[in-house]
Amino acid sequence: MEVDGWKWNFAAGFVPLLAGLLVLFTSWWSMSHSDAPWYLGISSLNFSFDQLRATSPAAGPFVEVLGSVGGVNIVAGAVAVIVVSRFALRRGQAWAWWFLFFCFIWVGLHDAWSATKFFLRTGQPLFLMPYTYCTLMVIGLFKTRSVVFQ
Numbered sequence: 001m002e003v004d005g006w007k008w009n010f011a012a013g014f015v016p017l018l019a020g021l022l023v024l025f026t027s028w029w030s031m032s033h034s035d036a037p038w039y040l041g042i043s044s045l046n047f048s049f050d051q052l053r054a055t056s057p058a059a060g061p062f063v064e065v066l067g068s069v070g071g072v073n074i075v076a077g078a079v080a081v082i083v084v085s086r087f088a089l090r091r092g093q094a095w096a097w098w099f100l101f102f103c104f105i106w107v108g109l110h111d112a113w114s115a116t117k118f119f120l121r122t123g124q125p126l127f128l129m130p131y132t133y134c135t136l137m138v139i140g141l142f143k144t145r146s147v148v149f150q
Contacts, residue, residue: 005143006090009100012136013081016107019129020074027067040124077107089144097147104137 022041030038030049037044038052053060081103088096111130119127 001092002090003092003144003147005140006085008136008140008143009089010082010085010140012133012140013078013085015078015129015133015136016074016111017078017082020071020076020078022071023067023074024071027064027071031064031067040126042126043124045122045124077103085140089140089147092147094148097141097144100137101141104134104141108134108137 026039026041034049036048038047038049049060052063081100084096084099089100108130112127112134115127115130119125
């Protein structure tokens with residue numbers, strides 16, 4: 001039996017997959033082009049990695065670990081959403097619905113809130129990705145709710 005609506009959650013997982021890769025690659029790019037403005041993939045911020053490092057000896061390593069660990073973990077979470085949607089939610093396993101609900105609450109809402117604050121402070125529209133993720137997750141969770149609430 002295939003649960004109707006699982007593809008929405010499956011598709012939602014590709015949004016943070018792209019976002020995580022973007023964080024990883026733009027961090028690497030900005031650190032390797034340390035005198036250029038910090039690149040975000042769609043635009044740049046008004047400081048460079050060199051300027052950031054000049055603020056404190058620990059600033060450079062801190063930003064390096066945030067970009068690397070953050071990007072890799074976003075990708076890992078995205079892959080989990082994709083795999084759980086495809087192989088468990090699709091087959092109607094209730095635990096998968098609860099896992100994806102947790103991902104929506106813990107990751108989706110937090111990221112949407114954080115990206116909105118970032119937009120309000122910088123004008124950078126990175127909030128589009130978490131809002132897309134949340135929208136797809138809500139549609140998928142609603143369509144597959146029969147897995148848990150019959």
